[in-house]
Amino acid sequence: MHTTLDKDFWSNRYQAQDTGWDAGSITTPIKAYVDQLEDKHLKILVPGAGNSHEAEYLHQQGFTNVTVIDIVQAPLDNLKSRSPDFPEAHLLQGDFFELVGQYDLIIEQTFFCALNPSLRESYVQKVKSLLKPEGKLVGVLFCNVFLDRTEPPFGATEQQHQEYFLPHFIAKHFASCYNSIAPRQGAEWFICLIND
Ligand SMILES: C[S@@+](CC[C@H](N)C(=O)[O-])C[C@H]1O[C@@H](n2cnc3c(N)ncnc32)[C@H](O)[C@@H]1O
Structure with missing residues (x-):
């Protein structure tokens, strides 16, 4: 049985400062991706953004159209x-x-794994509906770790991730992440998925 992952659950975590997921700054895989983007006017969404060091970095770098939810x-x-x-x-x-809304780029980090796994198909469909044609879902997923948990983070296997995402996107990148932050090394996949 999973905990009810509603607004109160997450609100209490912030109130208790029980936010172990917060890396404290933009993480290296997402920074490396952002740093090679040339179009500062991309319409970017960071869902389940939390303290959103990613959005802060994007803003500092002059990206003009960054939304967090x-x-x-x-x-x-x-x-x-x-x-x-x-x-x-x-x-x-x-x-x-x-x-x-309609976005060019959606950045994923510890949001997919924060959702009740029963919502994963809905997440994929919602991401697709929020992306423009050929828009991208980019970020990191916990892969082959945090399986069989009753509280977030909920990991998934490589095969499960393939089944969730690959029927719906063209995978530009879908592989083990080589530049994770130290505590997440070996635990993440980096994804760059194009809306099909
Ligand atoms: C594990 S935290 C990750 C935060 C951030 N992505 C990071 O990497 O620091 C998950 C976040 O998703 C938010 N969240 C959970 N369910 C949500 C929903 N249905 N819509 C929007 N945000 C949600 C929570 O409030 C929390 O801030």
């Missing part, structure tokens, strides 16, 4: 206090599954 307000306030000029209208408190 989180079901809890507190981490959005934290981002705003670190980056006071981050556009208010791009800080969305709400449920990712109710978001409407």
Whole structure:
């Protein structure tokens, strides 16, 4: 039986400062990907963004159209206090599954694994609906670790990830991550999936 992973669950985690997932800065695989992007006007979404060091970095680097969404307000306030000029209208408190929009790039990090596994198909369909044609889902997934847990993070096997994602995207990159942050080395896959 999984814990109910609702707004209260996540809110309590932030209140208790029980946020072990927070790397404290943009992680190396996502930084390496962002650093090679040339178009600063890409419409970028970070779902389940948390304190969103990724969005902060993107903003600092001059990306002009970065939106974050989180079901809890507190981490959005934290981002705003670190980056006071981050556009208010791009800080969305709400449920990712109710978001409407069209993005060029969605960045995934410890959001897929934070969801009840019963929502994985819905996540894939929602990501697809939020991506423009040929838009990309890019980021990291816990692979072959954190299996059979009752609380997040929920990992998945390589085969499960293939079954969730590959029927719906063209995989530009879907492989073991070589530049994970130290605590996640050997535990992540890096994905760059193009909306099919
Ligand atoms: C494990 S944390 C990851 C945060 C961030 N991605 C990071 O790497 O630091 C998962 C986040 O997803 C948020 N979340 C959970 N369910 C959500 C939903 N349905 N819609 C939006 N955010 C959600 C939680 O509030 C939490 O901030």
